[in-house]
Amino acid sequence: MIKNIGSNTxxxxxxxxxxxxxxxxxxxxxxxxxxxLVQKYAARREYASKQPPKLTSETYSYVKRDEKYKKxxxxxxxxxxxILGKKGSLITDExxxxxDFYNEDWMRKYKGQSKLVLKPTTTEQVSQIIKxxxxxxxxxxxxxxxxxxxxxxxxxxxxxxxxxANLNKIRSFDDVSGILKCDAGVILENADNYIKxxxxxxxxLDLGAKGSCHVGGVVATNAxxxxxxxxxxxxxxxxGLEVVLPNGEILDSMHSLRKDNTGYxxxxxxxxxxxxxxxxxxxxxxxxxxxxxxxxxxxxxxSYEMVQKVxxxxxxxxxxxxxxxxxxxxxxxxxxxxHISSPEPLEDEYPxxxxxxxxxxxxxHDSAKLETFLSSAFEEELVLDGTVSSNESEAKNLWSWRxxxxxxxxxxxGVYKYDVxxxxxxxxxxxxxxxxxxxxxxxxxxxxxxxxxxxxxxYGHVGDGNxxxxxxxxxxxxxxxxCLEPFVYEFVSGKKGSVSAEHGxxxxxxxxxxxxxxxxxxxxxxxxxxxxxxxGILNPYKYV
Amino acid sequence: xxxxxxxxxxxxxxxxxxxxxxxxxADKTLKITNFAINPFDDIAVEEALKLKKLSDKLATKVNVVxxxxxxxxxxxxxxxxxxxxxxxxxxxVKILNVNNSKGYDLSPLSIAKLLKxxxxxxxxxxxxxxxxxxxxxxxxxxSMLAGLLNWKQANNCCKVERQEEKFRxxxxxxxxxxxxxxxxxxxxxxxxxxxxxxxxxxxxIMKVKNKxxxxxxxxxxxxxxxxxxxTEYMEPPSKKQGKVFTSVDELFxxxxxxxxx
Numbered sequence: 001m002i003k004n005i006g007s008n009t010x011x012x013x014x015x016x017x018x019x020x021x022x023x024x025x026x027x028x029x030x031x032x033x034x035x036x037l038v039q040k041y042a043a044r045r046e047y048a049s050k051q052p053p054k055l056t057s058e059t060y061s062y063v064k065r066d067e068k069y070k071k072x073x074x075x076x077x078x079x080x081x082x083i084l085g086k087k088g089s090l091i092t093d094e095x096x097x098x099x100d101f102y103n104e105d106w107m108r109k110y111k112g113q114s115k116l117v118l119k120p121t122t123t124e125q126v127s128q129i130i131k132x133x134x135x136x137x138x139x140x141x142x143x144x145x146x147x148x149x150x151x152x153x154x155x156x157x158x159x160x161x162x163x164x165a166n167l168n169k170i171r172s173f174d175d176v177s178g179i180l181k182c183d184a185g186v187i188l189e190n191a192d193n194y195i196k197x198x199x200x201x202x203x204x205l206d207l208g209a210k211g212s213c214h215v216g217g218v219v220a221t222n223a224x225x226x227x228x229x230x231x232x233x234x235x236x237x238x239x240g241l242e243v244v245l246p247n248g249e250i251l252d253s254m255h256s257l258r259k260d261n262t263g264y265x266x267x268x269x270x271x272x273x274x275x276x277x278x279x280x281x282x283x284x285x286x287x288x289x290x291x292x293x294x295x296x297x298x299x300x301x302x303s304y305e306m307v308q309k310v311x312x313x314x315x316x317x318x319x320x321x322x323x324x325x326x327x328x329x330x331x332x333x334x335x336x337x338x339h340i341s342s343p344e345p346l347e348d349e350y351p352x353x354x355x356x357x358x359x360x361x362x363x364x365h366d367s368a369k370l371e372t373f374l375s376s377a378f379e380e381e382l383v384l385d386g387t388v389s390s391n392e393s394e395a396k397n398l399w400s401w402r403x404x405x406x407x408x409x410x411x412x413x414g415v416y417k418y419d420v421x422x423x424x425x426x427x428x429x430x431x432x433x434x435x436x437x438x439x440x441x442x443x444x445x446x447x448x449x450x451x452x453x454x455x456x457x458x459y460g461h462v463g464d465g466n467x468x469x470x471x472x473x474x475x476x477x478x479x480x481x482x483c484l485e486p487f488v489y490e491f492v493s494g495k496k497g498s499v500s501a502e503h504g505x506x507x508x509x510x511x512x513x514x515x516x517x518x519x520x521x522x523x524x525x526x527x528x529x530x531x532x533x534x535x536g537i538l539n540p541y542k543y544v
Numbered sequence: 545x546x547x548x549x550x551x552x553x554x555x556x557x558x559x560x561x562x563x564x565x566x567x568x569x570a571d572k573t574l575k576i577t578n579f580a581i582n583p584f585d586d587i588a589v590e591e592a593l594k595l596k597k598l599s600d601k602l603a604t605k606v607n608v609v610x611x612x613x614x615x616x617x618x619x620x621x622x623x624x625x626x627x628x629x630x631x632x633x634x635x636x637v638k639i640l641n642v643n644n645s646k647g648y649d650l651s652p653l654s655i656a657k658l659l660k661x662x663x664x665x666x667x668x669x670x671x672x673x674x675x676x677x678x679x680x681x682x683x684x685x686x687s688m689l690a691g692l693l694n695w696k697q698a699n700n701c702c703k704v705e706r707q708e709e710k711f712r713x714x715x716x717x718x719x720x721x722x723x724x725x726x727x728x729x730x731x732x733x734x735x736x737x738x739x740x741x742x743x744x745x746x747x748x749i750m751k752v753k754n755k756x757x758x759x760x761x762x763x764x765x766x767x768x769x770x771x772x773x774x775t776e777y778m779e780p781p782s783k784k785q786g787k788v789f790t791s792v793d794e795l796f797x798x799x800x801x802x803x804x805x
Contacts, residue, residue, distance in 0.1 A: 292577070297746070343740045375750050386746035390628050391580030393563040394743065
C-alpha cells in the first residue's frame with residue numbers, strides 16, 4: 001500500500017494552482033503567456049516609479065525654451081475646447097497627474113512639462129488645431145502610442161501634446177488587394193487582428209510594443225521590427241498618407257495604387273519624419289497574406305563568421321519562407337538565463353546563437369525545407385547544436401530567448417542602448433571593440449561588483465544588418481558614458497553605418513545625425529523643414 | 545539486493561496546441577489547426593527520462609506509446625511526437641491503431657483497457673502519465689488503469705524521488721502538498737510543477753527521424769466506448785459590455801431595475 005507520510009498545507013501552492021488553471025484550459029495558456037508579460041511590465045512600472053523621471057529640461061539644462069513660442073493662455077484653451085466640442089478629448093492641468101501619461105515616455109527617461117493634451121477625433125479637427133497653433137505661434141508635440149525609445153514623442157518644455165489616440169477608426173479594407181486604410185491612431189495589434197479576421201492578411205510590421213503603438217506612429221518613425229526581412233521597410237509597403245501640414249492644410253494622398261509614377265513621391269517625406277513636418281492622420285498600406293505555418297529553429301554556432309555563413313545558406317535554401325534571422329552572443333544568453341525560467345534551448349554553451357523563423361502557407365512543405373537545410377548545415381559543420389520547435393508553444397518559448405534580451409540586459413541595474421546599422425561583415429566587430437575599450441579603461445567586469453559595467457552584449461537582426469549593442473551596467477556613471485560616446489558613433493560612422501537603424505533620432509540622438517548624414521543631406525532636411533514649417537511649431541527641440 | 549529494474553511506460557496523447565484558440569466549424573465541430581503533445585504528457589516523458597538518467601541507464605527502459613482510431617489522418621502528427629520522444633531519449637515508441645471505432649472519440653475506459661494489456665504484455669512496472677489531457681479534461685485514464693491493474697497510484701505528482709526500492713512522491717492536493725511512499729509497481733500522474741520539458745536536440749532528431757515506427761492493430765469494445773458521446777461544441781457566452789455610471793443614484797436605479805438588490 002501507499003503510505004501517507006504527511007501533508008504540508010501551505011499557501012505556496014497558489015502560484016501552481018494559477019498556473020494549472022491556465023494550463024488546463026486549452027484556450028488560456030496563451031493568456032498565461034500574456035499574463036507573464038503583464039507582470040513583467042507591472043514590475044518595470046513599479047521599479048521606475050521609485051525614481052520618477054527628472055524633467056528633460058533639467059537633465060539636459062543646455063537646451064533652452066525658445067521664447068519665440070507663445071505661452072498657452074486660457075483663451076487658447078477655450079478655442080481648442082470649441083474645436084473639439086466633445087468633453088473628455090481635452091486634458092488640462094486641473095488634475096496634474098492626468099498629464100503624466102502623456103508627458104512621460106514608457107521607459108521613464110524623459111519628462112516634458114506640457115499643460116495641455118488635445119485628442120481630436122477627426123482629421124478636420126487636427127487641421128483646425130494646427131492652423132490655430134500656427135497663427136498663434138504655439139509649439140506642438142505630436143504623439144502616437146508613446147512607445148518610442150528616443151524621446152521623440154515627449155515634449156521638452158510646454159509644447160501642446162496632440163495625441164492621435166482618438167483617431168482610431170479602420171476606414172476600409174479590400175480583401176482582394178490587401179490594402180488597408182485606417183486612421184493614424186489605430187493600435188497596431190487591432191489593425192493586425194482586423195485584417196486577420198477579414199481575409200487572413202497580416203500587417204507588414206510587427207514589434208514588441210504592438211499592443212500600444214499606433215499605425216500612424218510606426219509610419220512617422222519608420223519603425224523596423226521583426227518582419228522587415230520578409231516584408232521590407234514601410235517605405236515600400238505604405239501606399240499613401242493623409243497628413244496635416246504645419247499650416248493646417250490637409251495633404252490627402254490616401255491612394256490605393258501600387259504603381260503611380262506621376263512626379264515626386266511626397267508621402268516618403270513623412271515616413272520617418274518623426275512629426276517634424278506634418279502630422280500623419282491616415283495611412284493606406286499594402287498587407288501581405290498571413291502565413292499559417294510557423295517554424296522556429298535555435299542553433300549554436302562557433303563564430304561570427306559562421307553566423308554569416310549560416311545566413312547565406314538560409315537565404316539560398318529557405319528562400320521565400322525565411323521570415324526572421326536573428327543572432328545573439330553568448331553573454332546575451334547568459335544574462336537572459338538568469339532572468340527567465342523557461343528551459344534552455346541547448347544543453348551546452350556556444351559563442352553565438354542563431355534563431356531562424358520560417359513562415360509560409362504549407363506546413364509540410366516548410367518543415368521539409370527546414371529539415372533539409374538543417375541537416376546539411378550539420379553535415380557541413382556550420383552549426384554545432386540546435387533544436388527546432390515542434391509546435392506553436394515551443395516556437396513562442398524559443399522566441400522568448402531572443403525577445404527577453406533587452407529586458408534582461410537592464411536587470412543588473414541599467415543599460416546603455418545603441419541601435420546601429422553596419423555592413424554585415426563588420427556587424428559584430430563593434431561589440432568586440434567596445435568590450436576591449438571598456439576593459440582597457442578598467443570599467444568592466446562580469447564578476448567584480450565594484451566595476452560599473454557588467455558587459456557589452458550584441459544581438460540583432462542579421463537579416464537587416466541591424467545590431468543592438470547593449471552595455472549592461474550596474475550604475476550609470478559619467479566615466480562609462482564618456483568611454484562609449486562618441487566612440488560608438490565614430491566607429492559606426494567609420495564603417496559607413498547608421499547611428500540609428502530603427503529607433504529614430506528623436507531627442508536622444510539629435511546631436512548625432514551628423515555621423516550618418518552628410519552636411520548636404522542635413523542642409524536639405526533643414527531647407528525642407530523651413531519651407532513647410534517656417535515657424536518651427538512642429539515637434540521643436542528634436543533632431544531638426 | 546540489486547534495485548528492481550525500471551521498465552517505464554509513458555502513454556501520450558496528441559491534442560490541440562495550447563497556444564492556439566480553438567475555433568468552431570459551422571457544423572458545431574471543433575476546428576483545430578495546430579496540434580501538439582498534451583503538455584502534461586510532455587512532463588511525463590521528461591520525468592521518465594530523468595529517472596532513467598538517475599538510475600542504471602542500461603537496466604532502465606522508457607517506452608512511449610500513443611493511441612489513435614483514425615490512423616490515416618493522425619499518422620504524421622503522431623509520428624512527429626514520437627520522433628521527438630526518441631530524440632529526447634525514449635527507447636521504443638509505438639502507435640496503437642484502434643481499427644473498430646472510427647468516428648467516435650475513444651473513452652478513457654477504452655484507453656485504460658488498451659494500456660492495461662500493454663502493461664501486462666510487456667512487464668512494465670511503472671506507468672507515468674499526464675494527470676489529464678487538455679482537450680477533454682477528463683483526467684480518468686491514470687486512475688482507471690490503476691484500478692484495472694490493481695496497482696498503487698499517486699496522482700498529481702509535483703516531485704518524484706527514488707529511495708532504494710521505494711518511491712517518495714509529493715502530490716498537489718487542495719490545500720497544499722501531500723507526501724506519500726510506495727514500492728513498484730505503480731502509476732504516477734504528473735502535475736505542472738514536476739518539471740519543465742527540455743527541447744529535443746536537433747542532431748538526435750536527425751538521427752532518429754527516419755527510424756520506422758511500429759504500428760500495432762488493436763480493437764476495443766465498441767458498444768462500451770460509445771456510452772458517452774459528444775453531441776456538439778459551443779462557444780462560451782461572450783462577455784457583456786460594461787457600463788460607466790456618472791452618479792451613484794444611476795447605479796442604484798440600474799441595480800434595482802435588474803433586480804440585483
